[in-house]
Amino acid sequence: MVKILSIISILTAPVMISSTIVKVKAFFAGRKGAPFFQPYYDLIKLFKKNITISKDTSFIFILGTIVTLIASIMIIFFIPLVAKDSFFSFKGDIVFVAYMMALGRFFMVLAALDTGSSFEGMGSAREATFSMLSEPALFLALMAIVGKSGLITFESSFAQISPNIWITSGIGFLLIAVALFIIILVENSRMPIDDPNTHLELTMIHEVMILDHSGPLLGIMEISALLKMFAFISIMFHVVFPLKFNNIFINFLFYYVGMLAIAVVIGVVESTMARIKLKKIPTFQIIVIVLAGIGMFLTLE
Amino acid sequence: MTQKIKNQVILVSLFTAIFTYVFIASIFLGSNFNVHIDTFFCQATGQLDGLSKFFLIPLSIISVCAFIYSFYYFPESDHKKEWTITSIFFPLMTFSMVMIVLAKNLIMLLIFWEIMAVSAFFLLITEHKYDEVRDAAKLYIILTHFCTFLIFVTSILVYKYTGSFDFPKTGSLDPGTTVGTSIFIFTLVGFGIKAGILPLHIWLPSAHANAPSSVSAIMSGLMIKMGIYGIIRYISFFHNPPLYWGLIIFAAGITSGIIGVVLAIGQHDIKRLLAYHSIENIGIILMGLGLGLAGMSTGNDIAMVLGFAGSIFHILNHATFKSLLFLGAGVIINASGTRQMDEMGGLAKKIPFTFGTFLIASASISGLPPFNGFVSELFIYLGMFAIISKSSLLPLNFLQLMGIPALALIGGLASACFLKVNSAVFMGTNPNLQNAPQRKFQESFYLKISLAIPALMCIGLGFFPYILKSPLENVIYSLTGNYFNLFNYFPFKELSIFVGIFYIFLILGLLVFKLVYKNKIEYAPETWGCGYTKPSHKFRYTATSFAEIITGIFNFILNTHYHRKDVKGVFPKKAYFKSHVPDIFLDNIILPLFQFLDDKLSPVRKLQAGNLNLYLLYKLIAIVSLVIYGAIIIW
Secondary structure, eight states, rough: HHHHHHHHHHHHHHHHHHHHHHHHHHHHOOOSSSOHHHHHHHHHHHHHHOEEETTTTTTTTHHHHHHHHHHHHHHHHSSSSSSSOOSSTTTTHHHHHHHHHHHHHHEEEEEEEOOOOOHHHHHHHHHHHHHOOOOHHHHHHHHHHHHOOOOOOOHHHHHHHHHHHHHHEEEEHHHHHHHHHHHHHTTTTTTTOOOOOOGGGGGGGGHHHHTOTTTTHHHHHHHHHHHHHHHHHHHHHHOOOOOSSSSSSHHHHHHHHHHHHHHHHHHHHHHHHOOOOOOGGGHHHHHHHHHHHHHHHHHOO | OHHHHHHHHHHHHHHHHHHHHHHHHHHHSSEEEHHHHHEESEEEEEEEEHHHHHHHHHHHHHHHHHHHHHHHHTTTEEEEEHHHHHHHHHHHHHHHHHHHHHBBBBBHHHHHHHHHHHHHHHHHHTTSSHHHHHHHHHHHHHHHHHHHHHHHHHHHHHHHHHHHOOOOTTTBTTTHHHHHHHHHHHHHHHHHHHHHGGGGGGHHHHHHHSSOOHHHHHHIIIHHHHHHHHHHHHHTSSOOOOOHHHHHHHHHHHHHHHHHHHHTTTTOOOHHHHHHHHHHHHHHHHHHHHHHHHHHTOOHHHHHHHHHHHHHHHHHHHHHHHHHHHHHHHHHHHHHSSSBGOOOOOOTSSSHHHHHHHHHHHHTTTTTTTTTHHHHHHHHHHHHHHHHHOOOOHHHHHHHHHHHHHHHHHHHHHHHHHHHHHHHHHHHHGGGGGSSOOOOOOOOHHHHHHHHHHHHHHHHHOOOOOHHHHHHHHHHHHHSSSOOGGGGOOOHHHHHHHHHHHHHHHHHHHHHHHHHGGGGGGEEEOOOTTOOOOOGGGOOHOOOOOHHHHHHHTHHOOOOEEEEEEESSSSOOOEEEEEEEEOHHOOOHHHHHHHHHHTTGGGGGGGGOHHHHHHHHHHHEEEEEEEHHHHHHHO
């Protein structure tokens, strides 16, 4: 049952998260916003299209795009969604997931660079730099999540996070949650770091990397971005709302409410903050590393 | 030399390869043994325990690949001299490395160590007509002899301790004594020079960059591992190494890892960049080793087993992907006629096979999952994570608090660096390359074999690390004296399953994509570049600009020198931009120090006046004082 609900959530939640963010932003701007299921329509439209590829590219362009998607799918296997159990779990899957993300990023950047366009080079350089800096913070957060469970899996780590832990080492977990939230913003190219809406090459990070992806290839990139954000928000959900209910359907509902709450917060942050200057982002990220480090230290007993 | 002889050489090396593979098979099946031969100068004792066996795996495979490759790097028709040098010293160096690993005697180890060092020197100066090659060789020969000298001192200390030139039994020496501590220090510094641990690495970048690529491959893939072998072997003489040994090695590993990869990002020369990555990987190896030692001295079995296993595994992994990268770099340099990455580009279509293998190696060295680099890093990660659950000892917590983020940062930086390399070298277009000076160099069959074998190892070890389970257990046995079943510590089965799933998905994805969109792909003229009527390849983002933000962040380590003249005014004059990253230790510390010593010691040089009478007087003084000394002794 949990598996079926998890599959339902994989199919619906990523789009709902993204639509919620769009709706919140529209609310702040006084607009109505795109329909809730717009991302589905967009994807269907994209997959019907033909593909145009620059003749300067090599086989890496298509291969890289597909590897990006597969890496995002592999991540979802190991992260518990509706309940505390994931589809699969093995000792060390936390490291495996973190490195799968790195693999996806590596091939996404490679596909972007394959075009030889200077815009995409610019975006790739930023993506490579900022994700490199968010890696230590991510691992510090994961260390705090693993805690003393000893089994380095998402499943067992989330099983040992209970509301109790928020009482005993609340400050530590608060810092970790803040750090995780900022990592979500960085890794998914959200507002204070990257502006997903502008179409000026000089200001973009993620969007500029997929300039030359057309039709289905662009669709694949969109899907993998959605899945990645979904995975991150699921991790965040289990850290922030570590409540368990006996009824699986209540769990399911709670999960959706929690995810959408995080999405609303992201939307509010996006609507109320301006982009940080590009040169300031590394400093910002180093602060996040320090935050995560202190948080990690406070959760140690 | 004729084509016939060349083919014979290749046949011989292929037979050697087959022979070594049979030998490796026996390594996996056979048991340990000792040999004892009396020679005229010493008793040569050999051994084949778990550690030696493991080092023989990369030695036998990688050296054969590099040897085959070297004949295509120097086609003998126009490189007679280089051909001769390679065919004499290459096998000699490989042989001496095998003998170092087999030695069970301090003198035997020293003799073959020196043969290895000197033959590496001759291989390094193969292209001695270039100034930089000679400079690099000079620096190398000085430091390698300093290294030999320190190992000499270590050996004498061991002799003083045990009274025999044979290796002491594993775990027979006491680390608490002064002699024990000094053996540790001299071992770490002496072998550390060879291994390229960070402040001692100064010979490494220039030597790796200026040697022929096949030589760089075995230098980086195999020779610097001999330093690690020495450290591991000499430390294994002691029982219960104190905690601070592990911590020192771990800290050295972190600094080498981070500073090595940061220095690599700043480089413009592809081979120098790869050389700094060797320092980084030595750092990862040392992190594993330090973790293992720390686990050993605190009785944390999980950290010990996973640390040692990760460290040893990474030695093999680094040997495969780094030699593959250097071999690939050789092809790249020949195809583009330069070593500067900013001047390359668009090679993906010209040398597709090299591109594929180079990409596999790049992903492996960045520690990305389906390849082997990830497996050894996973070992070390698991070992560090294990400390959280097991203990609350402060020094060990330091290990994980520093170690895990550091390893993550190293991984991130390495992947950024290799994205830079791949994009600068292979991607985009570069019409200038059509006119580049080229040697007769194509992706011939044998060349492809020499690239394919390490590439297959990268894939195979990443997919099925189980194959190394018993060799790794044997190594841990020879270090600790206990057998540990690695199954209890590492998820071999699950890793293979999920990597397998990844490959299945990949193949399915590609097939579906091919089938559905086969007729829907059209290739447009070229990448859009803002609609300029005459787009130029110079619009491309260069390697330097790709790394600019990262080098900016780490400028406190890199200390980049910029030489620039900006575009100014309405009618700008010619502008230029150059940047150069010095080696902090060599250019900022060592060379100024020696300059200072040179200045201060100049009065001493007056002793060497060039006057024969004076020299005869020195001799007389020497003889008289010796006679007096002898007379005193006899009395």
